[in-house]
Amino acid sequence: MKLEKKFVQDERKAEYYGSLLSSREHARELRIFHLKGRLLKMWQDAFLRFSKEKCQFEDRAIVLSGLTGIGEEILSALLTMYLLYLVSIRTLSVGDFAFLVSIMWSLTGSILAILNIVTQELMGNYEYVKNYDEFVGSVNRDGPSGMECRSGSGRPEFRELVLHNVSYSYPNQEGKAVSSVSIRIKRGEVVSILGDNGSGKSTLSKIVCGILQDYDGDVLMNGENYRDIPHGTLSRFFGVAFQDFARYSLSVRENIGFGCIEEIDDGSLVGKAAEVGGLTEMVGGLPAGIDTVVGKEYDPDGEELSGGQWQRIALARAYMGEPEFLILDEPTASIDPLEEIRLLSHFRGIVRNRTALLVSHRIGFAKLADRILIMEKGEIVESGTHEELLSQRGRYYMMFNAQKGLYAEDGNNSE
Incomplete structure (x- = not known):
């Protein structure tokens, strides 16, 4: 005993x-x-x-x-x-x-x-x-072998991503989660996938970052087929914040540093990621700063965080190591509209001068993109800029008018 x-x-x-x-x-x-x-x-x-x-x-x-x-x-x-x-x-x-x-x-x-x-x-x-x-x-304690962090001089350079006639079905699913999707994303382009829950946008983002591999069709990174690229190499391109992101009951430093595990001990990189994620004020108010344990899974003295604070940590983790390609999947799903408005300015800073795929069902987030794709039942039904889609008076137009009251403070919700 x-x-x-x-x-x-x-x-x-x-x-x-x-x-x-x-x-x-x-x-x-x-x-x-x-x-x-x-x-x-x-x-x-x-x-x-x-x-x-x-x-x-x-x-x-x-x-x-x-x-x-x-x-x-x-x-x-x-x-x-x-x-x-x-x-x-x-x-x-x-x-x-x-x-x-x-x-x-x-x-x-x-x-x-x-x-x-x-x-x-x-x-x-x-x-x-x-x-x-x-x-x-028997584990190699020095981390993954043969790999360089995204922030290192040997990181792969992203030029273009192409999806050609890509489809995907989950086991025992009737119909397809993604059906015959073909898109092209160029370096420096910010693309938003907008759609209701169950439209297939999150599934598509998982295909893009290499998590789902048993799809039909072809996905090419810089002209090379995903099936010919080792996962360790492919994943170095991406910084990802999933919709149902993990909440590690560890220090804030580790929660952020996990986004680029090879550089987790680089305080400047972790600090920059925290700053981009809008965590400076929160970290300053914690008992041990960035080394404060969050969550109480094993430490009764761990700090409890709000949904918005956890969301910012997930964003900082995605940015850790300054990846070439950001994928943000419903990064405002767990927060209220007012907190979302406050976070939009941080999103603008995060995606500036970067290639990004923004997945959401909220128009405030989608308006950050250079191009908006509307998904329904696994298919892309509309594509264009914010202004182009409004002028078409289609699905995006209806979604915009249904949600624009939430973003009145944004000052740019007129047709």
């Missing part, structure tokens, strides 16, 4: 890091940001702190249980020999001897069964610890 209390915090941390490595909600960012090595190292450090003493305890328990079993066997044999001696000198009858021996072995068998249960459980735990220690110990 004392051992359990001593290492309860480390066990909680190890449990949390393990959930980050295995849960479905974190799988996409784990893959695209190459976080496996870093998180496995954090899990290993916490795990080994408490498992070392537990292993030593279990080793002692196994030895003691073995000695106990041997002792019982020796005592049983000596007792049996003594009873035989009593029979030989006619002090004990053969019937009494048989009765006493059967009772003795019955009791011995019960005791050994109990000891075997305890011993097997301890051995099982020992093997579990041993296997996981060997597994984690």
Whole structure:
């Protein structure tokens, strides 16, 4: 019990890091940001702190249980020999001897069964610890090999992205989530995909950043087919803020730095990403600044953040390392319209002079783009600038008029 209390915090941390490595909600960012090595190292450090003493305890328990079993066997044999001696000198009858021996072995068998249960459980735990220690110990602690961070001089240069007749269906889905989409995005262009929930825009963004690969059609980056590009190389182009982004119960620095894990220890890059994400004021008000732990999954003193603050962290993580291509999927979905208006100015700064794909169902966000694509039922039904789509008086025109009251402060909601 004392051992359990001593290492309860480390066990909680190890449990949390393990959930980050295995849960479905974190799988996409784990893959695209190459976080496996870093998180496995954090899990290993916490795990080994408490498992070392537990292993030593279990080793002692196994030895003691073995000695106990041997002792019982020796005592049983000596007792049996003594009873035989009593029979030989006619002090004990053969019937009494048989009765006493059967009772003795019955009791011995019960005791050994109990000891075997305890011993097997301890051995099982020992093997579990041993296997996981060997597994984690084989991880390359220096991070992904053969890769340079997006901020490094060897980062790939984005020129053009082309989707040709791309379709995608989820397993057991009737119809297609994305149907025959063909678009071209050039360097420095900001494109917004606008549509209602279920229109296929988020699925399309996952295809673009390489998360979904079993699509029909072709996707080309700088003229090279996605299917011929290693995922580690492809992901270096993108900085991504997913709609259901991960909220790591770690420090703000780590939450941001995970966007470019190779440069997480570069304070200037993390600070720049925090500034672009509009986190300067928030970080300044935290007890330990950028090193403050957020969330209470394992730390009761962790700071709770609002939806808007978490949203800004996700944006900063996407910008970390100054990626060539930003993908922002519903970055205002979890905040109210007033907070969205305040964030729009930050979005303008984030996407300035960058290639970006903005995914949303809100027109205030879409108006930041050079070109707007309207999706319905997996298809692109309209394409053009804000003014061009308004003049067409089609789907975008109806969406704009339905939502323009939310952005009255924007001063640019007239036709």
